[in-house]
Amino acid sequence: MENYIFGKNNVLELLKNSDRNVSKILIMKGIKESGKIDEIIKLSKQKGIVFQFLPKEKFTQYKEYLHQGVIAYVSPVKYIQFEDFLSKEKIYKKIIITDGVEDPHNLGSIIRTAVCAGFDAIIFPSRRNALINATVEKSSQGAVNHIDLIMVNSLSFTIDKLKDNNFWIIATDINAKDNYYDIDYCNMNFAIVMGSEEQGISSTILKKSDFRVKIPILSKFDSLNVANAASIVIYETVKQTIQKSGNVV
């Protein structure tokens, strides 16, 4: 299930903006030909990609996915090597790190927000965390093609390396004293770490962080979804960036 993309928007996004190889596209016979389907067909022709109209029955094997009658077979997403990311030249880099986000919808949703916010990379461990699969791609609405995806074996080692390379590590932690908006995110390289919904960030990573921040809760019900929590912190960085630069976006 690694190598296909489903859903009208996702397939369209893939054809428009990704350099991944598409081996073929399946379209359900009799599907209501919306503008998007027309565009998918047009782009496939332009790019010389095989597309097939198949009867509804052939799609039952994909029934657990919201394919909307469109599926593309693709080469796997490209992971970037951590070292290659570090060596890229940029004034300041912004990273999101997930430490134990196991729900693929949440991972995809975090990637989606990170891309909208102009982040450069997402780093995630190869164990105890969702990896990039078809569900992540779908939830990201294709955002996985717009950010460096870095899978690492040891998050702890990676964080040491980031610190050596002039990154500030910001951990989100419900027990933190500072609120997420108390940090100045401008004019520095930073990595924001999000932990698992159940256990938060592992203690090793928490100890290595330069800042710990919390999202304040105004009720007794203390239970933000991790993708929503990530969005809140990520967008504080956007707001500060725009306000400091004086740009109206």
Place this chain on the structure above:
Amino acid sequence: MENYIFGKNNVLELLKNSDRNVSKILIMKGIKESGKIDEIIKLSKQKGIVFQFLPKEKFTQYKEYLHQGVIAYVSPVKYIQFEDFLSKEKIYKKIIITDGVEDPHNLGSIIRTAVCAGFDAIIFPSRRNALINATVEKSSQGAVNHIDLIMVNSLSFTIDKLKDNNFWIIATDINAKDNYYDIDYCNMNFAIVMGSEEQGISSTILKKSDFRVKIPILSKFDSLNVANAASIVIYETVKQTIQKSGNVV
């Protein structure tokens, strides 16, 4: 599928904090007895609620839900009448309105954030929007029991009524000029309106709004998930509330 709650956390939340009637609780035989299961059993005994251990096979009918071996049969969630909500005494009220949020996961997730942020109600139309069902409850992690749920037939009429009652209507709209953080959310009643992912807010509602705000995007990829977008705006109100009051939360 309206009237049960599934998942360990949700059932526990229900037993602890809800006044809904629970007719029975089903627990899967041989389930790993975590602290949470013990607590569910203990609370059921205290409250005189029937609980049954059933073999795994009996749970296949619920297989599309992440029940984790625990299901509670409950009375439906209680909706609040719009007029009753208006007549409640409170200095300032905060509302979230969804206009066409059809994905139950997103609706549940928005409710979850709204409750964490101390919002008083969610208002949604009876058509073209998800209603409160088991998936919404699960995604909300039980937050539906901590906020006034107001279903209305006409959102347009409801917004007129809100304005008559001294509420400011804030619409999120990608074409807005102002950013979401340009509004002063303190010292007023307000309702934030979130539209559908595909079409945004309907034009009638948009016209009636007092403010239109956008979430700025720092890349070419302009596609925030609606629950994440809601979280970003909702938390700007929290931040302003805390900063104005001078309270450290």
